[in-house]
Amino acid sequence: xxxxxxxxxxxIILEGKNCTLQCNYTVSPFSNLRWYKxxxxxxxxxLTIMTxxxxxxxxxxxxxxxxxxxxxxxxxxxxxxxxxxxSYICVVNSNSGYALNFGKxxxxxxxx
Amino acid sequence: xxGITQSPKYLFRKEGQNVTLSCEQNLNHDAxxxxxxxxxxGLRLIYYSQIVxxxxxxxIAEGYSVSREKKESFPLTVTSAxxxxxxxxxxxxxxxxxxxxxxxxxxxxxxxxxxx
Numbered sequence: 001x002x003x004x005x006x007x008x009x010x011x012i013i014l015e016g017k018n019c020t021l022q023c024n025y026t027v028s029p030f031s032n033l034r035w036y037k038x039x040x041x042x043x044x045x046x047l048t049i050m051t052x053x054x055x056x057x058x059x060x061x062x063x064x065x066x067x068x069x070x071x072x073x074x075x076x077x078x079x080x081x082x083x084x085x086x087s088y089i090c091v092v093n094s095n096s097g098y099a100l101n102f103g104k105x106x107x108x109x110x111x112x
Numbered sequence: 113x114x115g116i117t118q119s120p121k122y123l124f125r126k127e128g129q130n131v132t133l134s135c136e137q138n139l140n141h142d143a144x145x146x147x148x149x150x151x152x153x154g155l156r157l158i159y160y161s162q163i164v165x166x167x168x169x170x171x172i173a174e175g176y177s178v179s180r181e182k183k184e185s186f187p188l189t190v191t192s193a194x195x196x197x198x199x200x201x202x203x204x205x206x207x208x209x210x211x212x213x214x215x216x217x218x219x220x221x222x223x224x225x226x227x228x
Contacts, residue, residue, distance in 0.1 A: 004154070009152075034216070036219075041200075041222065041224070042221055042222065043116075043118075043202055043204075043219030043220050043221050043222050044155075044202075044219045045219070046216060046218075049216060089154070089155075100155075100157075100217065102154035102155040102156075103154055104152060104153060104154045105154070
């Protein structure tokens with residue numbers, strides 16, 4: 001069964017600090033992996049998308065890594081801001097079609 | 113929210129009533145999707161449509177129905193047969209075909225349905 005596991009479930013950090021969120025998956029065959037940010041009560045917004053051949057991709061203060069051999073991905077947030085408080089969802093696509101496998105998300109709270 | 117609108121933002125329904133959630137997109141996407149999100153759970157696919165006048169059941173289609181009469185619109189009806197309809201409902205759309213990221217799904221702002 002295709003699964004996407006995220007850790008930690010929740011995280012609280014001080015403003016200005018860095019943090020790393022983890023995503024492990026068993027989805028096969030692998031097509032691509034995306035990280036979404038979802039503010040409370042809003043729809044998810046894409047941060048990065050990574051295909052099999054990509055190891056690292058950055059989007060401002062967000063840097064995603066992918067190890068397709070170990071089936072692990074991480075999302076690193078640098079110099080966190082209060083607006084980073086949200087749920088971060090890892091999504092793995094098993095083919096080039098529609099089928100997406102969603103993680104349960106990591107809830108991040110950035111405090112002053 | 114990328115050209116996808118959902119209405120209403122909040123919806124209250126009495127048990128036994130059907131209710132229809134609206135989803136419209138102006139991205140010229142062929143494919144549209146409905147997801148359900150519950151607290152502490154990943155998004156679950158209810159229905160999807162890859163072309164007008166065609167749609168397929170997702171993982172949790174029981175108690176739901178959809179139509180796709182226009183490319184821009186994909187309304188979801190939550191029927192009285194849905195045993196636990198209180199949830200956050202998200203609509204998404206994507207282009208079809210092509211390699212990533214061209215098939216990325218763009219999400220609407222969501223509708224929170226509460227059954228009283």
